[in-house]
Amino acid sequence: MSPAARRPGGARRARPRKARGESRVGERFEVEVGPVGHGGFCVARHEGRAVFVRHALPGERVVVAVTEGTDGDRFWRADAVEVLSASEHRVPAPCPYAGPDACGGCDFQHVEVAHQRDLKATVVAEQLRRLAGLDVAVEVEAVPGDVGGLGWRTRQRYASLPGGGRAMRKHRSHELVAVDQCLLESPDPATHVVHGVAFAVADGGFWQVHPGAPETLVDAVLEALAPQPGESALDLYAGVGLFSRFLADRVGGTGRVAMVEGDTTASALSLDNVPGAEATAGDVARVLAESLAGHWDLVVLDPPREGAKRAVVEQVVARTPRAVAHVACDPAALARDVAIFAEHGYRLASLRAFDLFPMTHHVECVALLLPGDD
Template sequence: MSRHVRARKAKGASKVGERFEAVVGPVAHGGHCIVRLPEPEARVVFVRHAIPGERVVVEITEGTEGDRFWRGDAVEVLEASPDRVEPPCPHAGPDLCGGCDFQHVSLQRQRDLKAAVVREQLARLAKIDVPVAVEQVAGDEDGLRWRTRVQYAQGPRGQRAMRKHRSREAVPVDDCLIARHDAREVHPPGSTLDRTAATATSVVHERVTTRLDGSHGFAVEADGFWQVHPGAPRVLVETVLAFLQPQAGEKVMDLYSGVGLFARFLAEAVGQQGRVVAIEGDRLATGHARTNLADFPRTKIECGAVADVLASSYDEPFDLVVLDPPREGARRQVVEQIVDRAPRAVAYVACDPAALARDVGIFAEHGYTLERLRAFDLFPMTHHVECVALLTRVGAGTR
């Protein structure tokens, strides 16, 4: 199998292309399972396209004799799991499109595997053991047709394509099955696809429907951040509000606030006597947030890096915080500045369980405990999972 991975210094002879028969171990964070090869290899191999408990033939795709671990694909299944299914997409599998990790796994087992990863990360990094169940969210078709935006590469003949896993090599894809039929397409800037794309507009409008008060339109940049699962905005807003229980007159911070999805509903909940401060680093998103929250003049929208704004402004107590950082998480500097404002509760929206677990551990150092956790299957067929965690100050509780 051909691979074009980031250059690094070789540590001995390459093992790429060698095959080993092995029993698959537990799932690991990142869309693969762990295989432990016995002597004389004695290596951990992170294997894609496998299911725990299966007996497979593993082909090494990355690794040299001196590496601590290797990467590989399950290219032949000798003893299949009862949860193995035929991938619905012909482009899913070893050495094909790298977009989906779990098309070979039944939907319920996919969710169980994701739950196991979340629980393992919390146990290892935050030293807490909590039950985790990954919930289905309305808006997909048996795990397919849920992406409202799709970013394509350009194939060798100018056609739509996807990248292989950890590779720049493109695989032509005529129909991405996790994309909705009306999905907005994003293409490489300057490519033939980009120049001919009918969707190359600068601003689009999404709609989020909540159980609270009907529909609300949100202005979003065409290539800006917005949850790609159609059921995501509603379930995340409702979970955050249910966890925090914001009260009239309270002061709230919305960090990494994007175009103001959470801030808009928080502002409504705390009312005219309350206050919402939304902080976002992207200037275009901040501009859209001002439009989206025009009906809430008491909401302050700040453009700047969250850590920098918190270090220089709003050094006062806040009742509640919504924390929705990018994949790398909030990290210690931001967490400790949140703690310094002594909120009674923090709702942490996380797309990476390892970053969530690390930050939960930092909160714990400062007297905040993980009180509730929900996990949502907003990215079926992939290893990604979205979590919402409620952190409360010991002795404070929620109302």
Template sequence: MSTPEAPPVDPSRPQVGDRLELDAGPIAHGGHVVARTGETGLVVFVRHALPGERVVAVVTEDDGRFLRADAVDVLEASPDRVERPCPYAGPGACGGCDLQHAALPAQRRLKADVVREQLSRLAGLEVDVVVEPVPDAGTDGLRWRSRMQYVALPELQRGLRAHRSHDVVAVEDCPIEAPGAVTTTDGVPPAPVVTERVTTAAGTRDFEVAGDGFWQPHVHAPRVLVETVLELGAPRPGERVLDLYAGVGLFTAYLAEAVGPTGAVTAVEGDRTATRLAAANLADLPGVSVVTDRVDRALHRGIGAADLVVLDPPRVGAKRQVVRHLAALTPRAIVYVACDPAALARDVAYLAEQGYRMETLRAFDLFPMTHHVECVALFVPA
């Protein structure tokens, strides 16, 4: 059998490695700006640029529908551009931080633009979004990350991967790693269990977390998110609460204290190690039950009534089936913690289909120097 011939190369189409002069347009979800080539108007997603700049960008990938590129020279700079605080950030270097070239207030404005655009495009909502700085987190956006995953290198070195690549950049010190961060290295078993102390306006508790298990990365995130969930959800004594994608029980603990001994909180989490630790973390709280199951499956099987639902799904969001099951429980309120604005916006649309409207949206800069942003939304019956 003969091998099919490769499609002919379009001589007018930029190739990987080509240098293009581009005018940087608006920020897009993912940490890049949108530009277009002058000849054909082909879309180019450009990293390391800011809206309004004119840059020289090197094409790094051709997706077929669009190009990806890195800005390697700035011809006309934005007033928001600053020197990167990390020597490992930039084109072809560590892929962990994609906004170090923007001042922190500008980073937050750009993230707000992304959240606003996703809600408009995917949910049909026009919402005024402000990304809030984290209280008591300092003003430089550094030393905030409580969990780090490194790649082992020869001679006891360690590194981090380049953007969309298996290439490893050797790193002596990552400026966003917090003092005392839990660090793991490929091929090296992590610490089995780590104790995390969380101090909030509602009290202080200790939580055991697997060394390689999920925990909010920003050192102040547990406090900020617990306080925001309690503020928006306003749990009342005697209420029945569902905490979905509950992890080791961070929200469950504070929700249980709020509803008191006459209330009940059910935590649902699919990871067996997390639920084992959650059971230990929550053992002193009456009315708490921990369910080890996938959230969609647990809801399908039936999990009882709920006055309030709190959910913190993974980056892909809750999705339509889970939303449908939640609405069928007719809670008075749903508090949704989201780490991805696109997934949140899709679920906002699904909730609207089921008769729930977004009443309040808070957004926090829990991932400085990166394009990521954390949102907490309150939904009530329409």
């Protein structure tokens, strides 16, 4: 799940920091742009210091304006405000509100849509290499439901201007930018129907915002796990039971499906959506520590952005599943979880990545973890 789905314009509250010297905000200089980084920027260097540059592409030469940074910081943040040598993958932004000192909801409006996926694949592979010690070939797959990377957000929130009108927020800021309409917004609302099955979802409750996401993720999880009749399946961070509904079909009446979800409303709805399954509302780590013990054949993990983390991963491996499907919206968190699974004898057997958030740096992955070395 993308954090940009929760805040108009994708704004994220910047943590207050103690000043470490003279501010360099507003300072301009030329840089050669280096590789893409995790977070919607590229990495450049200026006088030995890393500079995280938005609105640029690897290989470009640009003039940047510093947006965050002091003399004592290890790195600065900056926007590319003038392109001196453009990448072949640069395109005019389709949205008039995209760019430096404007709406912060999109990271890659200036990039060809196909190349956006290449950049995301690079980030996923780099995080797995750096945090899990794995060299994995990654391809980010397009998902049906958007039009050239636009018109896919089935749930969109705007901020309100003091005098009326709609706005989005600047990057890492609460400052508002007046807009007529976000081009990512879908003309149609979410249907909550997946493979012909209608799901009950609370008003304002979580549901994937890309119209192609639910079916794509369900298919990827089922392909990875290959559930068999009579097996037991544990669905963690289950939401309203999206994955459990189809797992229950596969394991059949002789199988067992149990769901754990922190949101009490979603957990209650999951029982309506998945007849015959078990549901427990509560913190996943706490629930696993207290119940649902013993062997489980299959586990689905769909944690929030920060990942499952050690307490949950160790509870999962204690149940000796033959297969774990990890659905992750943050590649760094996924890589950290994969590394913890590896400590306990589970290897990354396959990985699929999906472009569920075009024009942004966000990417969704489905990883299959299996016990053993082969």
